[in-house]
Amino acid sequence: MKKKRGADIVVDVLIHEGVDTVFGLPGGAIMEVYDALFDAPFRNILTRHEQAACHMADGYARATGKVGVVIATSGPGATNLVTGLATAYMDSIPLVAITGQVPRHYIGTDAFQEADVIGITRPITKHNFLVTDIKDLPLILRQAFYIARTGRPGPVLVDIPKDITQQVAEYYIPSDEEVKESLPGYNPHVEGNPVQIKKAAELIRKATRPVLYVGGGAILSGAAEEVTKLARLTKIPVTTTNMGKGAFPETDPLSLHMLGMHGTYYANMAVYHSDLLIAVGSRFDDRVTGKISEFAPEAKIIHIDIDPASISKTITVDVPIVGDVKNVLQKLIKELEEKPVEWVAARENWLKQIQEWKEKHPLSYRKSDKIIKPQYVIEEIYNITNGDAIISAGVGQHQMWAAMFYKYSYPRQFLNSGGLGTMGFGFPASVGAKIGRPEKTVFAIEGDGSFIMNIQDLATAVQYRVPVKIAIINNGFLGMVRQWQQFFYDSRYASVCLSVQPDFVKLAESFGAVGLRATKPSEVREVLAKAMEINDRPVLIDFVVDREENVLPMVPAGKSYRDMILTPKQKGEAETMYLVG
Numbered sequence: 340m341k342k343k344r345g346a347d348i349v350v351d352v353l354i355h356e357g358v359d360t361v362f363g364l365p366g367g368a369i370m371e372v373y374d375a376l377f378d379a380p381f382r383n384i385l386t387r388h389e390q391a392a393c394h395m396a397d398g399y400a401r402a403t404g405k406v407g408v409v410i411a412t413s414g415p416g417a418t419n420l421v422t423g424l425a426t427a428y429m430d431s432i433p434l435v436a437i438t439g440q441v442p443r444h445y446i447g448t449d450a451f452q453e454a455d456v457i458g459i460t461r462p463i464t465k466h467n468f469l470v471t472d473i474k475d476l477p478l479i480l481r482q483a484f485y486i487a488r489t490g491r492p493g494p495v496l497v498d499i500p501k502d503i504t505q506q507v508a509e510y511y512i513p514s515d516e517e518v519k520e521s522l523p524g525y526n527p528h529v530e531g532n533p534v535q536i537k538k539a540a541e542l543i544r545k546a547t548r549p550v551l552y553v554g555g556g557a558i559l560s561g562a563a564e565e566v567t568k569l570a571r572l573t574k575i576p577v578t579t580t581n582m583g584k585g586a587f588p589e590t591d592p593l594s595l596h597m598l599g600m601h602g603t604y605y606a607n608m609a610v611y612h613s614d615l616l617i618a619v620g621s622r623f624d625d626r627v628t629g630k631i632s633e634f635a636p637e638a639k640i641i642h643i644d645i646d647p648a649s650i651s652k653t654i655t656v657d658v659p660i661v662g663d664v665k666n667v668l669q670k671l672i673k674e675l676e677e678k679p680v681e682w683v684a685a686r687e688n689w690l691k692q693i694q695e696w697k698e699k700h701p702l703s704y705r706k707s708d709k710i711i712k713p714q715y716v717i718e719e720i721y722n723i724t725n726g727d728a729i730i731s732a733g734v735g736q737h738q739m740w741a742a743m744f745y746k747y748s749y750p751r752q753f754l755n756s757g758g759l760g761t762m763g764f765g766f767p768a769s770v771g772a773k774i775g776r777p778e779k780t781v782f783a784i785e786g787d788g789s790f791i792m793n794i795q796d797l798a799t800a801v802q803y804r805v806p807v808k809i810a811i812i813n814n815g816f817l818g819m820v821r822q823w824q825q826f827f828y829d830s831r832y833a834s835v836c837l838s839v840q841p842d843f844v845k846l847a848e849s850f851g852a853v854g855l856r857a858t859k860p861s862e863v864r865e866v867l868a869k870a871m872e873i874n875d876r877p878v879l880i881d882f883v884v885d886r887e888e889n890v891l892p893m894v895p896a897g898k899s900y901r902d903m904i905l906t907p908k909q910k911g912e913a914e915t916m917y918l919v920g
């Protein structure tokens with residue numbers, strides 16, 4: 340058996356797991372690990388903030404499908420990971436976080452930079468470990484990767500006291516079999532019950548108004564091909580959540596685009612009037628369902644999900660199928676192919692009705708040649724990138740416009756904090772995504788409020804020459820909050836005006852990035868074309884947009900789809916809110 344320092348064992352396991360990039364920031368309790376990383380044969384990205392490091396690892400994982408790795412020191416280093424871990428946890432993103440801890444004999448003494456990271460992160464990780472014996476270190480690290488990437492994926496944290504990273508011991512790397520056997524209580528159910536799959540097929544054959552409702556689980560399990568095959572075979576229209584985007588091409592006539600609070604009219608109408616809803620790797624989030632008693636009131640519901648805990652959690656379902664989405668869909672398709680139906684005829688009326696809804700209320704906005712409309716910026720980003728870029732968004736109105744006005748056609752193309760709604764996510768996640776997928780154009784679509792929450796890591800993108808493109812949809816407001824205040828708080832704009840902001844162009848330049856600005860619609864294409872030519876460093880474009888543009892349609896929180904707000908109610912405009920139903 341080999342003998343090594345704990346820190347070197349950490350690096351050996353990372354190599355064994357195929358890790359090619361880690362993100363993080365050092366400090367006292369993790370110094371040995373950083374010392375070992377000095378010679379490691381993979382990239383070690385030094386960030387300016389641990390939160391950004393965590394979002395970078397997350398963006399890397401979302402874009403590549405691999406496990407992201409983030410490293411931080413004890414105390415404040417580890418606590419700075421909290422928002423990043425919670426973000427990954429809510430969206431089921433596989434991450435391994437390695438944190439330094441004070442030496443074992445200091446634990447519990449209020450030692451310098453001591454924090455109970457295990458206690459703090461327990462509710463926001465899929466699992467966490469405190470290593471108390473160097474003998475356990477290789478197995479725990481391997482378990483961490485295994486737990487992070489299997490079943491319903493998620494972040495796993497391994498807290499390692501400094502004296503263990505310093506200690507020298509004999510070790511070996513446990514095999515896959517040993518890892519599985521060491522976790523007897525952890526058995527993700529991937530197969531899907533055949534009787535339930537038959538029942539689901541029967542419901543699909545009989546349904547006259549079915550809808551596929553596809554979430555992030557379909558992306559995570561790599562089921563985009565199966566979703567597309569099922570939809571095209573059975574002629575069922577598909578709506579995705581913002582996490583499910585790319586599981587079905589939005590350019591396909593069967594696409595209903597997004598549903599829910601900022602879903603399209605036609606997706607929400609289709610779900611509302613459906614007689615069968617097939618939920619695939621989606622979790623019936625409140626932003627999707629609105630008022631639960633009025634969500635798909637006439638539909639029978641099939642729910643396919645790897646996590647039994649998510650089934651019938653908020654909506655009681657008729658046919659639960661616990662299993663890996665890809666696996667279950669393959670079986671379901673086989674079942675449907677065995678007893679085919681004349682699908683085109685079966686769906687004729689339904690698809691005609693949906694087409695009418697699409698024509699009645701397409702996604703649209705009021706165009707202008709005087710002031711830049713945010714939606715126009717997104718459309719132009721779509722055009723200049725031929726619909727092929729990876730888009731990473733912050734949180735707010737710009738996130739919703741990025742979801743609505745860019746059409747996604749492949750999985751892992753739209754990265755955003757769907758579950759936690761974390762401002763500050765978009766830009767660092769785009770850096771992780773570009774590092775993982777260097778062949779792709781990567782655009783961070785950011786709000787002026789969101790971007791500034793992790794602005795410091797522009798230095799990281801410059802230092803490692805990561806040529807991401809950052810489009811700031813600059814409305815000088817915490818726009819989404821302002822929109823809610825306008826609609827639901829009588830336009831009392833409390834604490835939403837970002838009246839002091841940096842000059843983003845100068846700021847980019849001061850970091851060594853390129854800064855561009857557009858203030859008129861006629862400049863939008865020009866700056867985008869310039870940005871596309873820059874490939875050796877980040878480029879930031881400050882789009883100065885209409886300050887009070889709103890994201891519509893909108894279903895107010897907790898309301899039914901029938902309460903959807905469709906047309907703008909803006910100052911100086913005669914129109915009032917138009918409610919459906």
Ligand SMILES: Cc1ncc(C[n+]2csc(CCOP(=O)(O)OP(=O)(O)O)c2C)c(N)n1
Nearest residue numbers: 735736737760762786787788789817818819
């Ligand atoms: C960390 C964090 N704090 C607060 C919020 C609440 N919040 C949601 S959207 C939003 C405004 C976002 O403003 P900006 O990034 O400028 O985007 P815009 O809505 O203007 O496009 C806020 C404050 C949040 N989602 N995340």
